Amino acid sequence: MDALERLIEGLQRAENVEGLQASTEQLRDHFAVRHVIYHWVNSRGERFGAGTYSSQWVDRYLERDYLRLDPVIFGCFQRFTPVNWKELDWSSKAARAFFKDATEHGVGNQGYTIPLRGPKGQFALFTANDSCDDEQWEAFISSNARDLMILAHEFNKKALEFETGADGAPAPSLSPRELSAMTYLAKGFSRAQAANELQISEHTLRVYIEAARHKLGALNTTHAVARALASGLIVV
């Protein structure tokens, strides 16, 4: 049994967020880095995190609404693949100030973050952070990227278990016509245009939209489209 497997086993024993917390500490020691952080946004947009950052830094981060300008958050939100912090856009004044503040609160200057996404807009970031020069960090990444990737997924699996109510709504199923209707609306078609595309009367189209709205528990059409999109029921 190798070290990675032992780490994963430790993680799998976690029964709550504190357990994840303990795992990040274990990982930090294993990789001999300064910090390991797992940050997660669930399908209701609620955020939580587990990591080795000092509580002062976490509080300061939330207090100052750094989420809004943190290039790691913003950059990873648009990305697909793991990212070395050095590749991100730190050009804005606010970003540089944020970085300075972070290093002054114990955050290392190097970071590697793996973004992961779920079907309902869930979004998770798994980060390793350390203080060293660029070359050392590159070496660290190239030798550990795969393990970190596996661990990121394991964290995700665990976080998913903690999702209260097992995802709440069990994903309403829309009929093919309803899905088509939602898709056309998401593409910017008006009802008349969408009805025309589907070769049905606009009245009929409306019935589908309303049915979809009810199934999705949406307050209006835009809401319904947003939910269908966020649930992965349709793709634009």
Next chain:
Amino acid sequence: MDALERLIEGLQRAENVEGLQASTEQLRDHFAVRHVIYHWVNSRGERFGAGTYSSQWVDRYLERDYLRLDPVIFGCFQRFTPVNWKELDWSSKAARAFFKDATEHGVGNQGYTIPLRGPKGQFALFTANDSCDDEQWEAFISSNARDLMILAHEFNKKALEFETGADGAPAPSLSPRELSAMTYLAKGFSRAQAANELQISEHTLRVYIEAARHKLGALNTTHAVARALASGLIVV
């Protein structure tokens, strides 16, 4: 250099979709399974696939619009974690007929599919398929799940390189107010409600919505919200 690294190297040499195709064949032989498939939907909703399925089966699949009812596609679309095909919902008549048709065209009865998602609605499936009994398949999964996960990500990285035009639009940046406006609309608020939440006049809110619409190149509000959502600019 272990076998996994050699496989990844081969994959990284791929310069086009045919290269990916060759890699799937290499993987099939390495894992000694019947099929390996990488299926990808890019940000414009265009699909493509690389895999070892027979061309007859691929044609038949597309022709019969099996995408609509394939439980693997549908199931993975809603999921976060890799899935053993046995866990999917094969209860509907259509699904069972599809499965029968698949096995008659060379598809093995066992499968393991890893879903991956990108920030703009990109969606990829990496699948290993074989014909054996449940126990053998479980054993295969438990010993190869991690390698498959790593490979899935490598495929993704490669597929991303092939995205023409480097993602086309470089993600328009919306102002904080515009983002808030889009977010409230995505949550189902009417303009009046959203304006109230933001403590601004409805007229002002409208300006933000229109600005966002223009930046996003959207045809109407619903379209704008859909784009903002699909671009990962906002989360519901």
Next chain:
DNA sequence: TTTATACTCCCCAATTCTGGGGAGAGGGCC
């Protein structure tokens, strides 16, 4: 066979959204 879903069509009136236009104050960037 019965039940359920999905699909298609139609009515109405109230509400909301959409298309432009203009204008002033404040902030950050070069």
Next chain:
DNA sequence: GGCCCTCTCCCCAGAATTGGGGAGTATAAA
């Protein structure tokens, strides 16, 4: 200091969407 972007407010009339309601046929599940 000048420029650009953001934020805030306002006008109007026409077009579109939304809230319910009902009702028939066909196909699929129990």
